[in-house]
Amino acid sequence: xxxxxxxxxxxxxxxxxxxxxxxxxxxxxxxxxxxxxxxxxxxxxxxxxxxxxxxxxxxxxxxxxxxxxxxxxxxxxxxxxxxxxxxxxxxxxxxxxxxxxxxxxxxxxxxxxxxxxxxxxxxxxxxxxxxxxxxxxxxxxxxxxxxxxxxxxxxxxxxxxxxxxxxxxxxxxxxxxxxxxxxxxxxxxxxxxxxxxxxxxxxxxxxxxxxxxxxxxxxxxxxxxxxxxxxxxxxxxxx
Amino acid sequence: xxxxxxxxxxxxxxxxxxxxxxxxxxxxxxxxxxxxxxxxxxxxxxxxxxxxxxxxxxxxxxxxxxxxxxxxxxxxxxxxxxxxxxxxxxxxxxxxxxxxxxxxxxxxxxxxxxxxxxxxxxxxxxxxxxxxxxxxxxxxxxxxxxxxxxxxxxxxxxxxxxxxxxxxxxxxxxxxxxxxxxxxxxxxxxxxxxxxxxxxxxxxxxxxxxxxxxxxxx
Numbered sequence: 001x002x003x004x005x006x007x008x009x010x011x012x013x014x015x016x017x018x019x020x021x022x023x024x025x026x027x028x029x030x031x032x033x034x035x036x037x038x039x040x041x042x043x044x045x046x047x048x049x050x051x052x053x054x055x056x057x058x059x060x061x062x063x064x065x066x067x068x069x070x071x072x073x074x075x076x077x078x079x080x081x082x083x084x085x086x087x088x089x090x091x092x093x094x095x096x097x098x099x100x101x102x103x104x105x106x107x108x109x110x111x112x113x114x115x116x117x118x119x120x121x122x123x124x125x126x127x128x129x130x131x132x133x134x135x136x137x138x139x140x141x142x143x144x145x146x147x148x149x150x151x152x153x154x155x156x157x158x159x160x161x162x163x164x165x166x167x168x169x170x171x172x173x174x175x176x177x178x179x180x181x182x183x184x185x186x187x188x189x190x191x192x193x194x195x196x197x198x199x200x201x202x203x204x205x206x207x208x209x210x211x212x213x214x215x216x217x218x219x220x221x222x223x224x225x226x227x228x229x230x231x232x233x234x235x236x237x238x239x
Numbered sequence: 240x241x242x243x244x245x246x247x248x249x250x251x252x253x254x255x256x257x258x259x260x261x262x263x264x265x266x267x268x269x270x271x272x273x274x275x276x277x278x279x280x281x282x283x284x285x286x287x288x289x290x291x292x293x294x295x296x297x298x299x300x301x302x303x304x305x306x307x308x309x310x311x312x313x314x315x316x317x318x319x320x321x322x323x324x325x326x327x328x329x330x331x332x333x334x335x336x337x338x339x340x341x342x343x344x345x346x347x348x349x350x351x352x353x354x355x356x357x358x359x360x361x362x363x364x365x366x367x368x369x370x371x372x373x374x375x376x377x378x379x380x381x382x383x384x385x386x387x388x389x390x391x392x393x394x395x396x397x398x399x400x401x402x403x404x405x406x407x408x409x410x411x412x413x414x415x416x417x418x419x420x421x422x423x424x425x426x427x428x429x430x431x432x433x434x435x436x437x438x439x440x441x442x443x444x445x446x447x448x449x450x451x452x453x454x455x456x457x
Binding site: 047050051052053054071072073074075076078079080082084085086087088089090091095098099100102103104127 | 241242244245248249252253256257300303304305306307308309311312313314315316456457
């Protein structure tokens with residue numbers, strides 16, 4: 001089985017926080033929940049994967065390629081959804097596409113407009129006029145319009161209502177249904193993952209404390225009924 | 240090359256999304272100043288100067304809208320982003336110079352004021368050089384420090400340039416008169432210095448920006 005993401009011994013040093021020897025694999029065609037409390041190091045890991053920040057040591061491979069040396073090639077196949085939009089607030093939904101489609105060799109305008117329609121996004125509304133749920137859907141529409149093989153979501157559900165969260169999970173299920181697309185879903189809301197994740201990686205205070213299948217995780221903690229309870233149990237053990 | 244063109248297009252959409260009222264004010268102020276002072280060439284000079292300051296707005300929008308994250312997501316090299324921004328700014332400068340020239344000539348025609356080719360060359364060459372100086376001084380700082388934190392410092396080189404200019408003209412007035420006499424004899428040199436000087440400044444500034452931005456964490 002090939003891996004969409006391979007991270008080995010990844011470290012990042014800050015004055016007040018360190019990411020320590022992070023290692024995990026995301027197999028192709030699978031959905032991984034990347035779980036941890038706020039400040040555990042999830043966003044730092046995502047930013048390192050995207051080469052937005054420089055690593056202190058370790059290696060990151062996406063589709064078997066180094067994330068720094070082959071950054072441009074890799075990013076053609078990677079789509080990202082953050083907790084808040086990264087489009088100019090005054091752009092209309094239609095302008096978002098015009099501004100960024102040129103960067104992607106496999107951008108599909110028809111697909112973008114189909115998603116905009118399916119997600120009920122008003123094409124002439126400005127980004128700043130959209131609700132949080134709509135902003136998230138706009139990022140998803142952009143993310144899924146260039147045939148990306150890997151979708152990375154960093155806390156996409158924080159601040160959005162349960163209905164929009166359920167809609168997101170349906171969209172993700174459809175997206176990954178062909179078995180070729182992989183999803184790394186970073187969140188502290190573990191109920192989202194119970195429904196869709198195949199694999200779970202748990203990060204706590206900058207270290208990975210578990211990585212493997214969701215079913216193995218639940219077997220290791222037979223007395224815990226949910227991932228949320230497992231997280232609590234793990235943090236109590238560490239204390 | 241393709242990604243540099245894409246970066247130029249992205250910068251156009253970023254600038255387009257900025258405060259439109261400010262853009263209108265910036266367009267009108269030079270016109271009013273030129274008409275009131277009965278000096279049409281002031282329209283050209285002020286348009287280039289205010290535009291030089293206004294181009295930094297791209298960085299203000301990037302900061303306000305979290306666009307640094309966008310630059311971390313899209314497949315574009317940092318070097319291509321920097322080159323694209325400088326080329327976009329240069330093209331904008333040429334467009335503003337052309338528009339300023341047309342407005343200046345229309346104002347001169349309406350006010351029935353003659354403009355010598357020497358005065359026109361000096362203003363156009365000088366103001367284009369000033370525009371490029373403003374860009375060159377501001378952009379390297381904006382690429383690595385948030386606009387809101389660096390805008391005040393980014394204008395320091397411009398203030399310094401004015402102070403040094405005023406000092407030299409007052410202290411050594413003969414240099415100014417000699418310069419005018421020199422360029423009157425060799426008017427084509429105004430164009431050569433204006434264009435080559437502007438490109439040299441932009442080139443040096445761009446190299447510094449690439450070096451700084453490559454090490455900058457998004």
